[in-house]
Amino acid sequence: MSIWLGVDLGNARVGLALSDPELSMAYPIGNIKVLHDYFAAFDQILETIRDYHVEHVVIGYPLNMDGSVGKAAKKAQRWAHQLEVRFQQFITYGYNLEMWGVSNSPEDLVISLQDERLTTVSAHRQLRTAGYLEEKHRPMVDQQSAVLILQTALEKHQRHINA
Secondary structure (H helix, E strand, O other): OEEEEEEEOEEEEEEEEEEOOOOOOOEEEEEEEEOOOOHHHHHHHHHHHHOOOOEEEEEEEEEOOOOOHHHHHHHHHHHHHHHHHHHHHHOOOOOOOOHOOOOHHHOOOEEEEEEEEOHHHHHHHHHOOOOOOHHHHHHHHHHHHHHHHHHHHHHHHHHHOOO
C-alpha cells in the first residue's frame, strides 16, 4: 500500500490532494497560499510528504492545448526537479526516514508530471454541479484540480497494473 500526493501549481495557491492507500481514489487536503511564487511551497509540501508517508508525487503539467511544452509547462518541470533536490536535502540534513516511519530510501520517492489540460475548467464544472456558488470556487478550485490530476494518474496506474 502506498500514498500518492497530487499537486496543482496555481499562481495564488498550490492545491493538494491525497490518494487512499489502495490507490483508487483522490481527495482534497487543502491549499498552500503562494502569492505568485509556487516555489515558496516546498517546505509545506515536504512536510506533507513526511506526515502522510507519501511515496509518489504527481504534479500537474500544463501543456499547451496542442500538446506542446510552453512556458508554464517548463516552469512545472523546473519545480518538479527542485522538489526532488529539496527532498534529498530534507533527508540529508537531519530528517532520517526511520523518524518519518518510512522504510524506503529517498531515491524511492517518485515524482511525475501529469497532463492537466482543462482540469481547472473541469474543477469549476464539478464545483458548480455540487452546488457551490461561483464566488466560492476560487479557494476550492486549486485543490479540486489537484484531485483531478491525481485521479487521472491513479486511473492510468490501475490500467497499467491490469494490462
